[in-house]
Structures are given as structure tokens and as C-alpha cells.
Amino acid sequence: MSTRCVRAYVTGKVQGVWYRRATQEQALKRGITGYARNLPDGRVEVFICGQSSAIAELSEWLWQGPEGARVxxxxxxxxxxxxxxxxxxTY
Structure with a gap:
């Protein structure tokens, strides 16, 4: 299994809905490191590093986000x- 890093930019109603904290929880469940931070334009930047399969799973989850998010x-x-x-x- 190989480790890789990706950067994602998530657009929609993703600030003020616990998106960063939920992303952190999902990442920790999968052994992923990195960060999630709000951007001034309303997006969330997510930088994640880990096993390719875990990165793929979390990348799919980013489209859903926590309850209240509208990606x-x-x-x-x-x-x-x-x-x-x-x-x-989280920042």
C-alpha cells in the first residue's frame, strides 16, 4: 500500500456547519493526517495524507460532509x- 497526499477544495455551504471538525473525525478514523481550514471565499481547503484506499474513501466523504452541509x-x-x-x- 502506498501513501499519498492530496489537496481538496470543497465548495457549497461548508462553513459554520462543523465541516472541518467532521472531516477531522473522518480522517482520524482512517489514519489520515493533514488539515482542514476555512478559506476567505467560503470554501474549505482539505489537505490529507495517508494510504491510497483511505484517501479515496475520505475524498468520497467530502462530497457528503456532516449533516447541515450542502456540498x-x-x-x-x-x-x-x-x-x-x-x-x-483544523484551522
Missing amino acids: THVTVEVLDHAHAPDHFA
Whole structure:
């Protein structure tokens, strides 16, 4: 199994609905490190590193999010030379 890192930008009603905290919970369940942070334009940026299968699962979950979220778009880019953090943070 290989480890990889990806960055996702999540668009929709994703701020003020516990999206970052729920993403952190989902990441920790899957052994994923990284962060989730609000952006000034209303999106949430999610940087995640872990096993490819876990990354795929979490990437799918990003389209759903927590109750109250209304995700309209998710863009994901694979980062070839990213440094994987040792924990998952929210900003």
C-alpha cells in the first residue's frame, strides 16, 4: 500500500456547519493526517495524507460532509512531493 497526499477544495455551504471538525473525525478514523481550514471565499481547503484506499474513501466523504452541509463541488489534486504531517489539525 502506498501513501499519498492530496489537496481538496470543497465548495457549497461548508462553513459554520462543523465541516472541518467532521472531516477531522473522518480522517482520524482512517489514519489520515493533514488539515482542514476555512478559506476567505467560503470554501474549505482539505489537505490529507495517508494510504491510497483511505484517501479515496475520505475524498468520497467530502462530497457528503456532516449533516447541515450542502456540498456543491469538490476539486482534488494529487500532490507528488508533499510532506505528510504527523497529525490532523483544523484551522
